[in-house]
Amino acid sequence: MTVLDVQAIRKAFGAVRAVDGVSLRVEPGEIVGLLGPNGAGKSTTLHMVLGLISPDSGTVRLFGRDPARHRTEVLSRINFAAGYLGLPGSLRVWEVLRAFAYSYGVARPAARVDQVIELLDLGRLRDQRFRELSSGQQTRVQLAKALINEPELLVLDEPTASLDPDVGDRMRELLLAQARESGRAMLITSHNMREVERMCHRIHFIAGGRIVAEGNAEQLAGEYGVTDLEEVFLKVARQ
Numbered sequence: 001m002t003v004l005d006v007q008a009i010r011k012a013f014g015a016v017r018a019v020d021g022v023s024l025r026v027e028p029g030e031i032v033g034l035l036g037p038n039g040a041g042k043s044t045t046l047h048m049v050l051g052l053i054s055p056d057s058g059t060v061r062l063f064g065r066d067p068a069r070h071r072t073e074v075l076s077r078i079n080f081a082a083g084y085l086g087l088p089g090s091l092r093v094w095e096v097l098r099a100f101a102y103s104y105g106v107a108r109p110a111a112r113v114d115q116v117i118e119l120l121d122l123g124r125l126r127d128q129r130f131r132e133l134s135s136g137q138q139t140r141v142q143l144a145k146a147l148i149n150e151p152e153l154l155v156l157d158e159p160t161a162s163l164d165p166d167v168g169d170r171m172r173e174l175l176l177a178q179a180r181e182s183g184r185a186m187l188i189t190s191h192n193m194r195e196v197e198r199m200c201h202r203i204h205f206i207a208g209g210r211i212v213a214e215g216n217a218e219q220l221a222g223e224y225g226v227t228d229l230e231e232v233f234l235k236v237a238r239q
């Protein structure tokens with residue numbers, strides 16, 4: 001069953017056509033990348049997928065359902081991580097995660113919190129207040145929060161932006177394993193082209209609110225007559 005099916009969504013903010021007819025699909029276990037220059041409409045697209053804002057037109061279907069009509073069910077099966085998301089700063093790491101475990105109605109919340117703490121290597125930080133963590137440490141808590149309900153679709157807006165190369169690499173391997181072993185699908189944005197080459201099964205390039213190219217990294221490089229995704233990006237961005 002298709003996890004996410006987006007058809008021709010549009011969103012304007014005043015005169016700005018932030019998203020101008022984007023269609024995309026994500027299948028189980030698939031990692032789909034949304035790439036494009038600053039202001040291209042990536043985050044706006046993700047926010048429409050999550051139901052944080054509603055499209056002016058077009059449709060979003062999650063697990064074959066209309067998320068507006070099956071909001072509770074759909075939200076319990078997805079999750080989201082982004083650097084710009086605030087989490088309650090005065091709570092300790094375990095308390096943040098426990099709160100989300102409760103709000104998602106996770107079975108055996110204490111055990112699941114221990115699991116994600118282990119998975120994200122947050123053991124040493126579990127009693128620290130969220131606001132006292134470095135930004136890379138906060139990012140790891142965001143990812144732990146995003147996995148708390150074992151989502152079938154993980155929406156990640158620049159999830160590794162603040163991570164050092166070592167932790168970034170470990171997070172990529174972790175997410176790849178989550179897709180491979182648990183069939184978790186992901187829709188991800190990133191400005192790190194090597195990361196996208198490593199992680200994404202399929203890529204959509206978006207510019208000016210429209211999808212301008214689509215395929216895997218190799219196909220896109222071939223189509224643009226270049227050797228890697230970084231060069232594809234430069235061509236797309238400078239078109």
Ligand SMILES: Nc1ncnc2c1ncn2[C@@H]1O[C@H](COP(=O)(O)OP(=O)(O)OP(=O)(O)O)[C@@H](O)[C@H]1O
Nearest residue numbers: 013016017018036037038039040041042043044045
């Ligand atoms: N709430 C809003 N109100 C007004 N304009 C907005 C709003 N959100 C986004 N925009 C505009 O919509 C366009 C797309 O923004 P969006 O955040 O989707 O870009 P992006 O592709 O995520 O860029 P970046 O790579 O910088 O994160 C931009 O021109 C932005 O200024």
Ligand SMILES: [Mg+2]
Nearest residue numbers: 042043044157
């Ligand atoms: Mg963005």
